[in-house]
Amino acid sequence: MEGLRFLVVEDSPTMRQLISFSLKRFKGCKIVEAVDGVDALKKLQQEEVDMILTDINMPVMDGLKLVSLLRQNTKTRSLPIIIITTEGAQEDRDRGLALGANAYISKPIQSSHLLKIITDLLEKTP
């Protein structure tokens, strides 16, 4: 798995850096960062990505709205999306997955856990 392109949508610079740090384990990967849902949609018009990792609680446009919009768009309908959030309740998880996210991870994240989920998802993606 080389040369993968990720879009990390997260308002916290600390978390953005931490997620990017973990993703760098994928050789030659490219990481595009966005600070909220609107910024993510803008970045997606400029760049093609293989996977999106998004937070839920963000200003301007939250992660759930972003997931919902991405699933309505034919271009991004089948793009793998992982939600990474502090919202760990079962109903939040169910809601995120029902909207079309492929995986849901609660913070604090373990790098190895995140990488395993990404690998599994990419293997399943045609």
Next chain:
Amino acid sequence: MADDHSDIFKKSQEFLQMLSKQKDFIQDLLKENERLRFEVANLRQRGTGDTVDSLLRQELDLLKKRLAQIESEKQELAAACQRVEEENKDFAQRYVEIEEQNNNLANLYVASYQLHSTLDFQEVVHIVLEIIINLIGAEVFCVMLLDEKTNELGVIAQEGHEGAPSFSNIRIGEGILGTVVKTGEPYYINQAETGYQVDFLHPIAAIPLKIKENVIGVISIYKLLVQKDAFTAVDYELFSLLAAHAATSIFSSKLYSQSERRLTTIQGFLDLLTAPTGKQ
């Protein structure tokens, strides 16, 4: 009459054929007999007098020895395989531990990088909050600083509850938080084990913000995120390391903003002194 003759001729022909077959069969038997005699003679010659039975017994003994050898080799291989399996398990365990350490180091690196990325006091405080939420997994917590003049703890930031709780009466040595400031030792209880309910005077964790032996404040945690049952062993380690970075970062940004204020004041005085009076 002619029929009788032809019948006799037919029968004699059949008899002759039978005799011929019998002859062939006897010849075959003789050949086989000769071959077997030759075989027996050979065996006798090769065995220097030993019987076929003894040769077979010898062969059997050899096979038994070989079998024992193979059995012992098999046991050795099984033991080696077990050793390799144990080593493999040990490596797997070490790999998990290293992965965990790697993760913690990454967390610490990112946290300290962010903490020292600015000298703006409010920004530093915001980063401290982010770290406590995202890396520690706390939902309700406070960051308090010690007022050097009054020797009291004051809240500078809080998360997860409406309105800042009153800590104005907390002095050094008073209650859990005051004791943490006095001793410089962290305080922990396990949320999951005690069925803890949020109580602002009784946190589940209180970590002193220390620069060397000098305590400048406390991070007090009251509730963890729903997905986090309790603190893990790694959390305690991460906590103290982060608290040390947070302390220096908060302290230096506070000093910086104080010096900035003083500089502005001094600059104001200088401007006043050097400004032209305008009355000539």
